[in-house]
Amino acid sequence: MTGLILFIVALLFLFFGYSVAFTFAGVSVLVGVLALGLDLFSFMPYRIMSVMENTTLMAIPMFVFMGIVLQKTGLAERLLESSAKLFGSIAGGVAISTIIVGALLAASTGVVGASVVAMGVISLPVMLKNNYHEPTAAGVICASGTLGQIIPPSIILIILGDVMGVPVGDLFKAAVLPGMLLIVAYTIYILVLGKFKPEYCPPMVITETKSELLVQATKDIIPPLLLIVTVLGSIFTGIATPTESSAIGALGAVVLAVFYRSFSFKKLNDVSKETVKVTSMIFAVLIGATAFSMVFSYSGSEYIVEEFFLDLPGDKWTFLLMSMLAILILGFFIDFIEIAFLVVPILVPVAMILEIDLVWFAILISMNLQTSFLTPPFGFSLFYLKGVAPPSLKTTTIYKGVIPFILMQIMVLALVLFLPEYFIFT
Template structure:
């Protein structure tokens, strides 16, 4: 089978059928691709798949993934988020909507420590949602601020998603990290502005009960909860951005730092260490199986010449290059509603990135736009990961429809942030150009 149109139709059509009937994405990618290689290429070609899978799984750059996952799991069990929330509650609890703003800020700091979305969402879902509901906050504010704030973990470095994208797209992970910092802070700022405005317009939804105001002594005493998180952020991000350590080496610093932080706080227990290791193995295996499955897909797709055909087809369109870029954003937003982030990257990045480079766009700039789309995908119904993370830890009174409704304003704010980054590329590029 050499017709690239037929190859593309069978490959992606079959994959979507398998996903639609509930086959795990790793097997929908890998299993179907292996069958096609055997039937339409050559049984001998199957021998290269174990070699490529082993080479991918043992890549030094991928070492950072389990290390950052372990770091996030350890920080969650050391209850670092509890200390951060206490500090933010003291500083912002006296403002209308202050607890929701503090929740977003806690998630922002947690994102700069952990690099994954689930840790902040689960921690703040257990901690902040009951506290806000008890103090008279509406479900939309309480749930939306946690789900949206938690999603910042894949945009603000050190992001595990950026590591996968950087390796697959052959884009500098260090430059990606520098490029993701300001867009992440911009989106967090948009969330806070929205929460302040909503608190002023609808005070009954943002702490309708009497607000508690803390003295300066109480506020300053709460700053102790910020010391260890900020030191950890400086150790991890500082070592990467200053060139002292590679991303994988900085991940090792972060993992060791998380253990040290738990020990300093006297929360390092055998159970915490064991559970963190178990969670690391489980999530890492899930990610690597998706990567291996997608490797099989890309091997077959490239060998059949379909990737080159699509590239030539898109580049041959008589349209402005911005229409092609916007079309890619629409595709990513749609896929984010249905597929896992790593799966989307493995399927689309090898196709999109060469086209983007030939169109003359900066690959780091496009990479951050891509990651923002993945962040939005964590919130978009019906299968946004953060929605299910939050449902798993929210109080029984919270329904799935409440969570779906709560994230809509935050999705729109993320799209606004995405548009600003497209209109003003220097939001993304200023730090990479300055530091590298």
């Protein structure tokens, strides 16, 4: 009963918009002291210390730093402009370039909000100026931005790796093929749309010659791509851990900024401040969630949850479908970080008892959260885009635009759920 009260009270505070970190910590202290006594929290300093000494989590600030450098120094803008011109002469070319750059940003930032905002500022005006169908333009940006949930080095995969006790490198490897499948699905959809509805995504008028475009694209795309390949390649080949690779990525992003003559100490200061803000938010939530999970665990609620799921008919498939549905619904209302720290620790023990592959389970959760980012009426990506879009772009227009991409995400999620042997490699 204590765990149920704790869970419901925390969710209510989150739904009403209270700070996540203080909600977790405050509710945990209140319920914990009243139900279990003050002595319980004598363990809390040791738990906080273990968070601070966790080398896996050290990768988060460095990957965030890497992504923000690419945005603040204009490297992301160069990527998008060159890609748009390279593919712009075909129907849907700008949309395809947005998908490609969305994937590259996902592989450099790992943060959905940053990717959606960056492409909303850079790509949306280009598509609207080129008379793109407004829902299509909005849908492409929102869907491409959410690729940061699944394409390594996704922040959520790092968090899930820590919460579930799974090597982050294994999660990165397992996420590559599902992520690529989403990119292919989006691209095929745009090509088909350009074929049968060319007025929805008309080609751009390109004034440069093909040789000029190739030279510019090589200059703007190859160096960032090499950085991403170096970072991920060092992880996949076992040369470096994710934490070590994140340090390479952070330094490499600064080197790229110098190479493109976009570096300044003022920009470095701004990037550092932004990185501290994002990282502080994540770790504040993590410490609050540590208190929450401690109270939940010591109240004996874990065993109640286990018994509930284990008594259901259908064994692991019922558990998987129910957990995926619960995460999808919660994703409408609360952020992926809260779900990772609030819900996942409750589900993992059951998954282990049912002998579910935790790497597969983590990928399913990540893809599920990616879908919830897009789903109206509360999908976070929709509001990220609305925040930087011109007033003429209505919220209902964005809702219409994301529906085809939601269906594609659900289709890919279903493939990974029912055919894991073809998509999950570690």
